[in-house]
Amino acid sequence: xxxKTTTNTPESATGRPEAREAxxxxxxxxxxxxxxxxxxxxxxxxxxxxxxxxVVMALMPAxxxxxxxxxxxxxxxxxxxVASCLATEYAFQRIRRKPIKIHDGSAVITGMLLxxxxxxxxxxxxxxxxxxxxxxxxxxxxxxxxxNIFNPALLGRAFLMATYPVLTTTWVEPRTVEKAVDAxxxxxxIALWKFEGSMDFNLLDMFLGxxxxxxxxxxxxxxIIGGLYLRYxxxxxxxxxxxxxxxxxxxxxxxxxxxxxxxxxxLFHLFAGGAMLGAWFMxxxxxxxxxxxxxxxxxxxxxxxxxxxxxxxxxxxEGVMYSILFMNAFVPLLNKHTRPRVFGAVKAGKG
Amino acid sequence: xxxxxxxxxxxxxxxxQDIPPFRLLLGLCPAxxxxxxxxxxxxxxxxxxxxxxxxxxxxxxxRRTISAKVRIPAYVVVIAxxxxxxxxFLAAVFPAISKALGPYIPLIVANCIILGRxxxxxxxxxxxxxxxxxxxIGLGFTMSLTLMGVIREVLGFGSVFGVKLLGSWFEPxxxxxxxxxxxxxxxxxxxxxxxxxxxxxAREAAAAEPASH
Amino acid sequence: xxxVTKMLLNLIIxxxxxxxxxxxxxxxxxxxxxxxKEQELRExxxxxxxxxxxFVKVEKTVGQEKLVVYKGINENGEPxxxxxxxxxxxxxxxxxxxxxxxxxxxxLKGIEVLDQLETPGLGDxxxxxxxxxxxxxxxxxxxxxxxKFRKPEKPNQIQAITGATISSEAVIKNINRAVEKVxxxxxxxxxxxxxxxxxxxxxxxxxxxxx
Numbered sequence: 001x002x003x004k005t006t007t008n009t010p011e012s013a014t015g016r017p018e019a020r021e022a023x024x025x026x027x028x029x030x031x032x033x034x035x036x037x038x039x040x041x042x043x044x045x046x047x048x049x050x051x052x053x054x055v056v057m058a059l060m061p062a063x064x065x066x067x068x069x070x071x072x073x074x075x076x077x078x079x080x081x082v083a084s085c086l087a088t089e090y091a092f093q094r095i096r097r098k099p100i101k102i103h104d105g106s107a108v109i110t111g112m113l114l115x116x117x118x119x120x121x122x123x124x125x126x127x128x129x130x131x132x133x134x135x136x137x138x139x140x141x142x143x144x145x146x147x148n149i150f151n152p153a154l155l156g157r158a159f160l161m162a163t164y165p166v167l168t169t170t171w172v173e174p175r176t177v178e179k180a181v182d183a184x185x186x187x188x189x190i191a192l193w194k195f196e197g198s199m200d201f202n203l204l205d206m207f208l209g210x211x212x213x214x215x216x217x218x219x220x221x222x223x224i225i226g227g228l229y230l231r232y233x234x235x236x237x238x239x240x241x242x243x244x245x246x247x248x249x250x251x252x253x254x255x256x257x258x259x260x261x262x263x264x265x266x267l268f269h270l271f272a273g274g275a276m277l278g279a280w281f282m283x284x285x286x287x288x289x290x291x292x293x294x295x296x297x298x299x300x301x302x303x304x305x306x307x308x309x310x311x312x313x314x315x316x317x318e319g320v321m322y323s324i325l326f327m328n329a330f331v332p333l334l335n336k337h338t339r340p341r342v343f344g345a346v347k348a349g350k351g
Numbered sequence: 352x353x354x355x356x357x358x359x360x361x362x363x364x365x366x367x368q369d370i371p372p373f374r375l376l377l378g379l380c381p382a383x384x385x386x387x388x389x390x391x392x393x394x395x396x397x398x399x400x401x402x403x404x405x406x407x408x409x410x411x412x413x414r415r416t417i418s419a420k421v422r423i424p425a426y427v428v429v430i431a432x433x434x435x436x437x438x439x440f441l442a443a444v445f446p447a448i449s450k451a452l453g454p455y456i457p458l459i460v461a462n463c464i465i466l467g468r469x470x471x472x473x474x475x476x477x478x479x480x481x482x483x484x485x486x487x488i489g490l491g492f493t494m495s496l497t498l499m500g501v502i503r504e505v506l507g508f509g510s511v512f513g514v515k516l517l518g519s520w521f522e523p524x525x526x527x528x529x530x531x532x533x534x535x536x537x538x539x540x541x542x543x544x545x546x547x548x549x550x551x552x553a554r555e556a557a558a559a560e561p562a563s564h
Numbered sequence: 565x566x567x568v569t570k571m572l573l574n575l576i577i578x579x580x581x582x583x584x585x586x587x588x589x590x591x592x593x594x595x596x597x598x599x600x601k602e603q604e605l606r607e608x609x610x611x612x613x614x615x616x617x618x619f620v621k622v623e624k625t626v627g628q629e630k631l632v633v634y635k636g637i638n639e640n641g642e643p644x645x646x647x648x649x650x651x652x653x654x655x656x657x658x659x660x661x662x663x664x665x666x667x668x669x670x671x672l673k674g675i676e677v678l679d680q681l682e683t684p685g686l687g688d689x690x691x692x693x694x695x696x697x698x699x700x701x702x703x704x705x706x707x708x709x710x711x712k713f714r715k716p717e718k719p720n721q722i723q724a725i726t727g728a729t730i731s732s733e734a735v736i737k738n739i740n741r742a743v744e745k746v747x748x749x750x751x752x753x754x755x756x757x758x759x760x761x762x763x764x765x766x767x768x769x770x771x772x773x774x775x
Contacts, residue, residue, distance in 0.1 A: 123522070125522070126522070129524075137535075159526065162525060162526035162529060162531055162532075163524040163525055163526040163527075164522060164524075164525065165525055165683075165685070165686050165727050166686070166726055166727045167522070169726075169727055170726070187712070187713065195712055195729050196712060315655065315730055387684070413578075416574070417574050418567065418570045418571045418574050420567070420571055421571045421574050421575055424575065425574055425575060425578050428575075428578050428579060428582050429578065429582070431582075432582040432585055432586060435586055435589075436585065436586070436589050439589050439590055439593045439597070440589070440593065442593070442597050442600070443592075443593035443594075443596035443597050443600070444596070446597075446600040446604070507684070507685070523685060525683075525684060525685035525686065528684035528685060529683065529684065
């Protein structure tokens, strides 16, 4: 407990002593090479709003794509989620008599990410409820930023999935697609494949985002642009997003090679559902991903395997959300057991 | 020791101070499993109350005649008998409730509140305090399960005891009827009860020492 | 009295008393429990065979399996359809159904859900009238199928519940399997026979009058 008092940055991700020690070990190397790994940079007080605002910028292409494909309703949902997340964070910090830190931007990211995972027709009260749960139960109840075990946005989405299972999976066609006359609801490519065995998909449409799906998930292109910007800024390392996507591609390739008539190819799995958004913006969440190199590899490979297994064998069409949430739970364990043995010996983290 | 306390105290303590699922964290299995509607929570609570009360009265009655070495098997036989009676009674008279509660009625036999009260209270106390103790604890348990059932039913179905409470504008929170909802509601209530008691304790401490600060 | 004797006596007396109480309660409650089960069965059979006023139980043993059908009959003892149970795995646990089959062995007359533990709000909507009604007049040949998001196009199709495809599919699988078994083992001629004398006529009439 007294370890906490040695740092005057309450927002640092140092609730877990092992994360802090690893941070101390890696910080000089990170600074020298301008490579910012996960949790460590929470050591520097100034960097939190900066990082968060960069992430918000990185989400802009996906947000713009969602407005292009699903109309102003998409922007409206994003605003509702962001506003509710900020309000919830303010309310919790106020009630707990903690310093108000809603300006650090983390709640904005949670709100944006949550909105990105919702269908365009999702009701406003649902979006508010999900935001309150994401920030309230997902972050503040654990003690605020840096102390949460699970990615708050994904937790909010999981809660909504269990609360409104029909609304969260009722998709609308993007307005760029001519609507089929008798179709009441549209199906995502992955649901079409899973429940109707349809292998009739257009990879280009899926890459651009011209399919039914959640707001910010459909356009792989926009997400990749944002992800590359984050990488350019040095806020994520290659290992997490590419490892996760690589694991999904590798495991789905096994099935595809075994039976190409039944299982879609790896590109389908990469562009479908939430794989891209999850890989670039949720797997890379600094608070809820492992700090060590080995831990990160285990994290992304296991999560990628789980996503593919859920997609192919599970009762649900999409497995990205649960795969990341499930592996989030193992992060403290991974950090503990993959920690370098000697803290003093600085080993430069490879990007 | 318990003998010094008033009968009313024995009754009252089960309703707040020792309320089983929220303060003692006992009887969590039924609290989680069959609190998905108000009627299920209430009937499970009453069934448990019946078994708790009758079995502990028997334990209190035979407390001097039973040999200490075989008391646990003897209590278990008494409890199991009364649980089976309850199960058969519900199947015969309230088949719908019996079907809804399913295997959780037979599982009352494993509810640690019952053997716990027998060991901690009934085997050391005469009939009247035992009656007060088990009625209090049983009522506290029934209230807790009913409260959880009401919360989950209102949010999960928009109704209470099957009566529609919220209009069609309300989109039910399915999660509340799922097992996950039981954990969410239980956690929230444990936190709430803990928060209220700690505030009460703080107020009492402040009242006892008005001159401080 | 030494310790061991006392222990033995304690346990013997408690055991005997427990046995006495239980047998007493059971004797008193057993007829009521049986009546409840019978009532449940009757309600289910009459639900899936609306024209039936009574039914006759027909049993057959095929290999290890005991097959039971309830032949629904009208006021005059003429058969109106067959009801039988269809059990099988659902999403989480067993789904128990009562299925009503027309005597043409082609169309269903209705289904009723007896037992289910599907997800509340999703899978448990198989109990909704709107879902069950889809099976009235549904053709079982070659087999029942489901379709998603759209209105059924073929006479052997139903629309699956949105978000609960697995439960909908489980219901269909159970029905297909049970229908197949009944059709194979209960020849039509046998079922077409008019039933008389199986039940006292006034009982049938009395029930009719009560309606």
